[in-house]
Amino acid sequence: MSSKDQNGEAAYKVLARELRQAILGRRYVDGTRLPTEAELAAEYQVSRQTVRRAFHDLVSEGMVYRVPGRGTFAAPRDGQYLRQFGSIEDLMGLSLDTQLEVLRPLRRKVDIDAASRLRLDSDAVHTVVFLRTHNGEAFCHTTVHLHPAAAEALGDVAELTERGAVSDVTIIGLLDTRLPSPIAEAEQSITAAAAEKPLANALGCHAGDPLLRVDRIYLTTDQQPVELAINHFLPEQYSYRVKLRRNTR
Amino acid sequence: MSSKDQNGEAAYKVLARELRQAILGRRYVDGTRLPTEAELAAEYQVSRQTVRRAFHDLVSEGMVYRVPGRGTFAAPRDGQYLRQFGSIEDLMGLSLDTQLEVLRPLRRKVDIDAASRLRLDSDAVHTVVFLRTHNGEAFCHTTVHLHPAAAEALGDVAELTERGAVSDVTIIGLLDTRLPSPIAEAEQSITAAAAEKPLANALGCHAGDPLLRVDRIYLTTDQQPVELAINHFLPEQYSYRVKLRRNTR
DNA sequence: CGTTATTTGTGCGTATGTATT
DNA sequence: AAATACATACGCACAAATAAC
Numbered sequence: 001m002s003s004k005d006q007n008g009e010a011a012y013k014v015l016a017r018e019l020r021q022a023i024l025g026r027r028y029v030d031g032t033r034l035p036t037e038a039e040l041a042a043e044y045q046v047s048r049q050t051v052r053r054a055f056h057d058l059v060s061e062g063m064v065y066r067v068p069g070r071g072t073f074a075a076p077r078d079g080q081y082l083r084q085f086g087s088i089e090d091l092m093g094l095s096l097d098t099q100l101e102v103l104r105p106l107r108r109k110v111d112i113d114a115a116s117r118l119r120l121d122s123d124a125v126h127t128v129v130f131l132r133t134h135n136g137e138a139f140c141h142t143t144v145h146l147h148p149a150a151a152e153a154l155g156d157v158a159e160l161t162e163r164g165a166v167s168d169v170t171i172i173g174l175l176d177t178r179l180p181s182p183i184a185e186a187e188q189s190i191t192a193a194a195a196e197k198p199l200a201n202a203l204g205c206h207a208g209d210p211l212l213r214v215d216r217i218y219l220t221t222d223q224q225p226v227e228l229a230i231n232h233f234l235p236e237q238y239s240y241r242v243k244l245r246r247n248t249r
Numbered sequence: 250m251s252s253k254d255q256n257g258e259a260a261y262k263v264l265a266r267e268l269r270q271a272i273l274g275r276r277y278v279d280g281t282r283l284p285t286e287a288e289l290a291a292e293y294q295v296s297r298q299t300v301r302r303a304f305h306d307l308v309s310e311g312m313v314y315r316v317p318g319r320g321t322f323a324a325p326r327d328g329q330y331l332r333q334f335g336s337i338e339d340l341m342g343l344s345l346d347t348q349l350e351v352l353r354p355l356r357r358k359v360d361i362d363a364a365s366r367l368r369l370d371s372d373a374v375h376t377v378v379f380l381r382t383h384n385g386e387a388f389c390h391t392t393v394h395l396h397p398a399a400a401e402a403l404g405d406v407a408e409l410t411e412r413g414a415v416s417d418v419t420i421i422g423l424l425d426t427r428l429p430s431p432i433a434e435a436e437q438s439i440t441a442a443a444a445e446k447p448l449a450n451a452l453g454c455h456a457g458d459p460l461l462r463v464d465r466i467y468l469t470t471d472q473q474p475v476e477l478a479i480n481h482f483l484p485e486q487y488s489y490r491v492k493l494r495r496n497t498r
Numbered sequence: 499c500g501t502t503a504t505t506t507g508t509g510c511g512t513a514t515g516t517a518t519t
Numbered sequence: 520a521a522a523t524a525c526a527t528a529c530g531c532a533c534a535a536a537t538a539a540c
Binding site for chain 3: 285286287301304315316317318319320321
Binding site for chain 2: 526527528529530535536537538
């Protein structure tokens, strides 16, 4: 118990999560200083170094900023589309006004690259391909590769296993309730790609047209990758906006 | 000198930069293990904790991943990402491993669209066009439009006013020290676009090839837009990475 | 199958430097 | 000038995962 909590969760991660929640719960708004390292160390019965490690993570997430000699402060969430990160909930919210149409139903498939990105030992994943439409018009083509355990959890979902099925579900929405541990974060990578012919046909554009390619790897709370989604968006109908800000000073 | 180098640069940052360079220079491809913490500590004459600190930063940048009991590995560049830009500092850090080559020197130009995006009254901006290269290869074509005050501040910078000049500056790095108020944030918008002919020539790709287009508007601390940068990246050599989180609402 | 060596992960203690108040 | 608070650095100990035997 000297190095880890009984649950097996690191003390600095517990502390980081508590502080994250407190900040998201607006408990340190408008420039209020957070407790000092020494105060938190005393409160949580850990060393100052452990507190520092928690803060270090929060800084790299952009949750707080620190000023030597002054203290630690919650990062300002100014007005409108405030954060540096989009959120998972935004993605789940997709189902509110879009539909999903299955092009190729969920089934097992050998894909070494996808398997390695999901950090699987085997070379097979479970794959489903669909279009996302809005008002009847397709704007995004998605290929989803699933961890075997995730595929298991979705095996009985008719909306994914029948070709041509139309529904308003999201994969992560389904996974979130059916997996033992919920989805906590996603690593997103954005680049551009030319439309392959079948993809162009599905999206109603020309082969070779530029598309915005967005890859997302979804991780559960225990950092296990469960889903790799490869999206191709029509750029006229989608652009990704972020606000960057300064770290220190 | 026990806590900092004479230059005032932290030892762990020096080490992190060296390792970053080595990885970007492809010195640890195809799953080669990086040196262990103990080896690096001995080589750089620092403690193991200092090495860990450096690795921690590289992990949060997505440059490497670590496996207990096995070692540290360069993150796979499936789509060839270079960097994660989560903050303004990351963009300023570009000068560490890339060069800038002027295609069209800084000069006044009428551009109503750019002027309005910079919230100018007039319809003229100051514009400079350049390539950004890494290891001698161009990966990004950039058109920068400047607020008159910003252009004034950069008027005597030979690296921007002479065609063909090659340097390792960043515009925001220059502006940050020369403007009365520093740069505080940027609004970024990402989409895909086909390469126009002159752009394709400059980047060494074909006309019509898909490019990642990233527009950024930089704002000073008093919310004054001073720079509009329109970047076109070669997707093989660049992808934009973000981490999405739960509960950020 | 356990044992051992290697390597990273976590935690604590201490010392000193630097920035702010 | 002094107190406060964060920043960097080194040291040690032990835990946990992995691989080799």
